[in-house]
Amino acid sequence: MESMAEPDVVVMGLGYIGLPTAAIIARSGAKVLGIDVDPDIVETINSGRVHIEEIDLDGLVSGVVARGNLRASTSPAPADIFVIAVPTPARTDHSPDISYVLQAAASVAAVVKAGDIVILESTSPVGTTAEVAALFARERPDLKIPGHCAGTPDIAIAYCPERVLPGRILVELIDNDRVIGGVTPRCARKALQFYRRFVRGECVTTSAAAAEMTKLTENAFRDVNIAFANELSRVADSLGVDVWEVIRLANRHPRVNILSPGPGVGGHCIAVDPWFLVHSAREETPLIRTAREVNDAKVDYTIERATALIDSMPGVPVACLGLAFKANIDDFRESPALKVAATLAQRFGERIHIVEPYTKTLPAAFAGCGAQLSDVDAAIEICPVFIVLVDHEVFRSIPLAERRNKHVLDTRGIWPDQPAVPA
Template identity: 50%
Template sequence: MSVSFKTISIIGLGYIGLPTAAVFASRKVKVVGVDINQHAVDTINQGKIHIVEPDLDKLVHAAVTEGYLRATTKPETADAYLIAVPTPFKTSVNDLHEPDLSYIEAASKSIAPVLKKGDLVVLESTSPVGATEKMSEWLAQARPDLTFPQTHGEDSDIRIAHCPERVLPGKVLVELIQNDRIIGGITPKCSEVAADIYKIFLQGKCVLTNARTAEMCKLTENSFRDVNIAFANELSIICDSLGIDVWELIRLANRHPRVNILQPGPGVGGHCIAVDPWFIVSAAPEKTKLIRAAREINDAKPEWVIEKVKLAIADYLMGHPEKTVRDVRIACLGLAFKPDIDDLRESPSAAIALKIASQHSGTTIAVEPNIQMLPEKWNTRLELKSLHEALAHADILVLLVDHKEFKSMPAELLSGKHYVDTKGVLTVQI
């Protein structure tokens, strides 16, 4: 471990920042976590966590108890600062989703007053190409008494780099340690210094490049997955129109030694795959026909699912002429953007459930075993219930996420139910 990193500050204590802080602290390095969310700060300082991630609670509790991790709302002096804040969209204009760098800008300006010569600043937030350079410019404007790599190269007082996370929710602690990291400095020395900090805990390799290539690498990885998911989603729509079981079709096609079709679903969600391709499209709108088409296919899938739900309602009422639409009870199984996590960010499943609740005059139930309550900001007619309650009372099941609880549902409780299955779970069981 490099002796220069006695204290590390993590700016943003969400799904990436908090696990990163905990992993550093587990290596007996002093970590100061910073977040504007007072509830998150208070929770962490109690040795608890405000998100769901396997084994993270134990790691945070140990780090706080042993005095290696502390959270605060204002940055303090450290030797390295890792920025892990959101990069959402601005308001879409002409169907272009322009990235919003205001969180990165705010984080940069918040640490600027405590920077000192020799410090390292790493941008971990998934960012459009050029964001790391922009961050360095914001820091330079705030601290004209220090020198930065865009003007002083290898002789700069402050080192700047980009190192995007490459982890899977539900396996963050394992993948943080085991996965290779792409590290792109504004100068080669910046890359080397940034690599030193990750070597504190990293078992994978530190692969060095420049900042722009590192930024584009993360966007490329997620765009690759998005294009392949779009193929599966489009295939599911085609198969539905032709009366073909898409799940069986994919199983058969994947027996070819050079074919590996992904599984379709209700869309694409999360803070990466549903977002990152638009950063590339925004940067080169005339040159990104395939990437944009894939995004549009995946973004349109939730509406297709909702239309299937409307057809299921009509089919149910044909068999129950004594009932009206108001009598039909719908249960949406799953709200998270992927199985067995609590993360609702950019979730197509949540969007589908919310829209069904807003349009359906009857009862709409949501089942999400990984959360205790619905977000207050939703303020909808959607009711959060247990799986047992949903199976007992719902007339139509809409399977949106293949949580482990849904894969093990007793077959007898599913008998006679109408359903829309976006993940091939009920198709197998009923």
Template identity: 50%
Template sequence: MKNICVFGLGYIGLPTAAMFAHHGANVVGVDINQHAVDTINQGKIHIVEPGLEAIVKQAVGKGTLKASLTPVHSDAYLIAVPTPFKGDDHEPDLSYIQAVSKALAPLLEKGDVVILESTSPVGATEKMVEWLSKERSDLTFPKYHEPDNEADIFVAYCPERVLPGKVIEELISNDRIIGGMTKESTKKAQDVYRIFVKGDLLETNSRTAEMAKLTENASRDVSIAFANELSIISDKLDINVWDLIELANRHPRVNILQPGAGVGGHCIAVDPWFIVNQNPEEAKIIRSAREINDNKPNWVIGKINDQIEQLKSQGVEKPTVALLGLAFKPDIDDLRESPAVTIAKKMLENQSANIILVEPNIETLPKDLESGKLVSLVEAMEIADIIGILVAHDEFKKEPLKNSVAVIDAVGII
């Protein structure tokens, strides 16, 4: 398994391509983004991931990693393109996988391995095989319901579960789920990952592997929704939810997560919808969890607005509200799908207060928050009448937050 082609050179595809190249394979990384291709071919990277640039630089220098707009024939093809959802029903958008199938089909030769890594609804791998076989009626492809059948092409679904910021380490050490369409496909896909993975390569079929990825993220989402629901109930009953959870967690078999301002990021806030969309009648808890977590920002906004109204009734004409934190989780600069950004955007529409924003991990505000003002924590503490703590950044824990003002602490720092 010497020649590998990786489609999609983003947060997942580029580190994966670099790892194969670093461990002796000849890798061509394919992307439709000319800037990404040019950057990588200069031995640089267009994304943020500690340790990645050095590996890319070395592999490009040695000639084992090359980025390109067009694929070449390889022994194995990995696909790590986006799979967002579209519309109110959160329907998974598989058009990126379909586009890759079209580009890849003409290159296929008997014995090649095709691995889908993009987070996908159950059945997506079979759909991909349909697209491939439509283009290549001269080849035989595996069938999910015939696990022992023999085909010209081997196809597997192998989800990714690395943590951004620790991708290089986790790519090697994490256990991986290897879901072949047939038993032989599983074995061939294991051979591919064995090039650099030290974790276990866990055998299953493609549908189970697809569902496993969605299950992991839905499980996190449901657990967080439980904590978020508890925080709303506790507030109504005048109970400190942080004390409550700490006490309940002293039970030897209870482990409740911490509530927050909602759920963000591009995985946990997205992937459970793939299950709900496909199983609208059955996925009751999973749907509720998504709705509870998506509604938490509105609840936080309501609490801040109550404080604004109270101060106004006490004669403060236009209270100043400092929102602390914009990232989707503590101590990172990633604002994607962040509930804190949702809160900030809606609060900026509120003309009855001055809104100032504190996010120590960014230099400038993104376009959709341009009307806001980014200030330091010290400045915010000097002028704020109300503080909304939205993210538990370390910086916010170090400073004693001014306690003479009204505080809405969505993350339990205080």
């Protein structure tokens, strides 16, 4: 498939990355079939609606579905390009679980044909793309698979990770640079032609292994730097110093850029992916492993501080502000805020009011505890204690006049004017 004029594209996985990717590709003019194992998600998308919260995604999906450029199904069909964007979770021992990737690859192998391009986008441990190629070699002995044949392969297999920020996914899928790693250089060049259809950022080609490690490196870098901020916040607490002021002042140095501490680190990427590097090279990654442990321990530390505050105010209602893993999104995956709030709800029951503007129901972690979902106005009215866990804009907008008499544990530093104790 050399012209790439109007390719048929299959996107495996319609989650937080797969659906926006499928919609962007469809907007470029390609015919896209999105695949998901959940029939409810398939039905939602085929009706022109979305099942996730992301700025402008609903309008984009509605438009490309109405034009016939995007439809969804539970099983793949023959196409020219296959993009795999399924989850790669970590197991309880932090080892990577690539079973969803291999299942998706097996489904693609059943329908792939000579001339097709297969691209893995899921964040994966180094060597996963090679495993996908090996799977194709086993499943399709009738095709010449790159890395497993002499001469020119029949298909191209490449790895190209996303590097987007929730809340800006549609913009960053287009504007951000992409790293495209091929099983062979020819595979990378073939995938490059595809991404140039809709990516304005620079597309750089490399090996599949280098691209896989690049993605893990980006997330580990963030995790290590957040761990420094989280550890710094604990030091400041022990010394009775305002960590937010310290960070503001330290960042005035021209070569210092300390990130913001919080109640931990969440999301499917930063809270998970560094473990993939640790799993691949345990003896060589003491810093990365320690950073993960520091950030995970910040959750327990936050629970201890919140519990102490609540115990000091017997019987009064308490508002936990936020459940998402970051501001202004509805993504609760690996969220430290959710873990803190759920633990407090199990301990203090109906005293706990959860304020999360991006959900209409409490997650399963709150089942049977008696906690209730409240809005911001109700929390201001009835809760003398605020535990700030997420820096949603709606929380930042609460003026001092409405929180002056609140007892506040602010884990996000959104209210620098908040009195240390109620006036």
